[in-house]
Amino acid sequence: MDYGKLVVEMRRLALEAGDKIMEIYDGPEFEVMVKSDNSPVTVADEAADALISAGLRAAFPDVALVTEEQSASHDIRAKTFLIVDPLDGTKEFINRRGDFTVNIALVEEGQPTRGVVYAPAKGRLFYTQADGQTVEETGALDKQAVGETKPISVSSPDNGGLMVVASKSHRDQATDDYIGQYEVRDMTSAGSSLKFCLVATGEADLYPRLGRTMEWDTAAGHAVLAGAGGLVVRFDNPQLPLVYGKESFANPFFIAYAPGVDLKGA
Ligand SMILES: Nc1ncnc2c1ncn2[C@@H]1O[C@H](COP(=O)(O)O)[C@@H](OP(=O)(O)O)[C@H]1O
Numbered sequence: 467m468d469y470g471k472l473v474v475e476m477r478r479l480a481l482e483a484g485d486k487i488m489e490i491y492d493g494p495e496f497e498v499m500v501k502s503d504n505s506p507v508t509v510a511d512e513a514a515d516a517l518i519s520a521g522l523r524a525a526f527p528d529v530a531l532v533t534e535e536q537s538a539s540h541d542i543r544a545k546t547f548l549i550v551d552p553l554d555g556t557k558e559f560i561n562r563r564g565d566f567t568v569n570i571a572l573v574e575e576g577q578p579t580r581g582v583v584y585a586p587a588k589g590r591l592f593y594t595q596a597d598g599q600t601v602e603e604t605g606a607l608d609k610q611a612v613g614e615t616k617p618i619s620v621s622s623p624d625n626g627g628l629m630v631v632a633s634k635s636h637r638d639q640a641t642d643d644y645i646g647q648y649e650v651r652d653m654t655s656a657g658s659s660l661k662f663c664l665v666a667t668g669e670a671d672l673y674p675r676l677g678r679t680m681e682w683d684t685a686a687g688h689a690v691l692a693g694a695g696g697l698v699v700r701f702d703n704p705q706l707p708l709v710y711g712k713e714s715f716a717n718p719f720f721i722a723y724a725p726g727v728d729l730k731g732a
């Protein structure tokens with residue numbers, strides 16, 4: 467895999483998809499449809515998906531592509547694959563809360579090794595560089611020219627007062643009970659894969675996810691976090707990393723964190 471080319475393409479496609487999504491976000495009322503799994507989908511998901519998958523297939527014709535919005539791609543089994551969630555946080559998008567992201571990642575040997583997460587309404591762009599280090603890019607976020615990039619890294623957590631981030635739309639008692647085992651200085655909620663990015667920049671120390679997600683929801687955020695020094699492990703066995711390419715691409719519950727966190731058992 468040519469990581470240099472991959473990073474350039476992922477970044478550009480994420481920005482283009484973000485523009486498309488924002489046109490719809492800022493435009494007239496859009497229809498909300500319901501998928502077979504009961505989750506909502508809009509023309510923004512579909513438009514972003516079409517743009518990203520066409521771009522990736524053109525640039526990397528030999529690499530398998532799994533994307534949330536194309537169920538035929540959910541049968542793919544490959545050692546190396548690209549995985550896309552064109553609009554993660556669709557509920558945030560529909561409710562116009564801003565916490566939605568474009569997600570593109572590369573999985574190799576069960577781990578997301580490169581990825582981009584773009585939150586167009588927040589103007590935040592995170593991606594791994596060719597060498598694997600994660601950066602946040604600031605400024606104009608020009609599709610043709612890379613602006614200022616700042617390497618990001620996870621916090622050195624204070625276990626006497628942790629910053630915890632959790633889902634905005636999927637929150638339950640089990641999550642609260644788990645978080646209750648820690649000394650928490652501040653809690654914040656965020657939608658979509660932005661939560662991984664907040665741990666990656668050190669804005670949060672810990673993100674427990676005791677709820678369903680699919681691999682496309684987490685792969686890009688996981689890559690961004692890993693490239694900033696963070697870890698993602700299974701909630702039922704924190705000794706084990708969250709791996710990819712699983713049956714039906716469904717994830718178990720997981721915990722994303724800065725390695726200095728004194729991790730509590732399930
Ligand atoms: N019961 C369920 N099964 C599978 N995925 C679920 C789910 N409930 C939530 N998710 C996933 O969690 C994502 C939202 O995460 P969060 O709550 O952290 O914002 C959704 O992404 P989409 O918006 O891309 O569908 C959705 O795929």
Ligand SMILES: [Mg+2]
Pocket residue numbers: 534551553554555682683
């Ligand atoms: Mg999603």
